[in-house]
Amino acid sequence: MDVSRKEEITEILRVCLGENCCTEHSTEIQELGIIVRNNKEFLNLVDFLSVLGNKDRLLIVKTLKERGELCVCELELLLDKSQPSISHHLRNLERVGLIRGWKKGKFTYYDLEKESLSKFLKLFNKELKVE
Numbered sequence: 594m595d596v597s598r599k600e601e602i603t604e605i606l607r608v609c610l611g612e613n614c615c616t617e618h619s620t621e622i623q624e625l626g627i628i629v630r631n632n633k634e635f636l637n638l639v640d641f642l643s644v645l646g647n648k649d650r651l652l653i654v655k656t657l658k659e660r661g662e663l664c665v666c667e668l669e670l671l672l673d674k675s676q677p678s679i680s681h682h683l684r685n686l687e688r689v690g691l692i693r694g695w696k697k698g699k700f701t702y703y704d705l706e707k708e709s710l711s712k713f714l715k716l717f718n719k720e721l722k723v724e
Contacts, residue, residue: 599623637689638720641713644689649674650682654691657705664700689713 603619629635645651649672656671657663663671668679683703686692690709694701 634716635720638713638716641689641691642717644685644691647682647685649678650686653682653686653703654705654710657692657703658707658710662702662704664697664702666700668703 599619606619645654652672653668656668665676665679665683668683669676672679672682683692683694687694691706691713692703693706694703696702
């Protein structure tokens with residue numbers, strides 16, 4: 594962190610927390626941020642949530658969970674979107690391992706990787722569980 598920015602934040606902390614706020618407290622908070630930002634599981638969770646943070650992708654996941662495998666043309670009907678738009682969403686979902694695709698003749702079908710979804714949901718609960 595830039596020295597002048599750190600001094601600016603430290604001054605804000607003094608006003609917010611009182612004069613007893615010390616440099617140790619600022620350093621602890623900053624180190625905690627570094628640890629969290631570099632935690633591989635946390636970064637995987639961020640990637641998972643950013644992919645699911647799209648209404649169309651979340652709808653694809655929910656539908657695959659409820660209906661099972663679907664071909665791309667069925668997903669076009671579901672979302673009322675073009676094939677290139679659907680393919681973009683499917684690539685993102687495949688990248689994080691939430692779905693898998695395979696060819697049946699000239700059509701591509703997709704299904705939910707339920708174990709992967711379960712793993713991400715457990716990780717979400719582990720990282721953000723409120724007790």
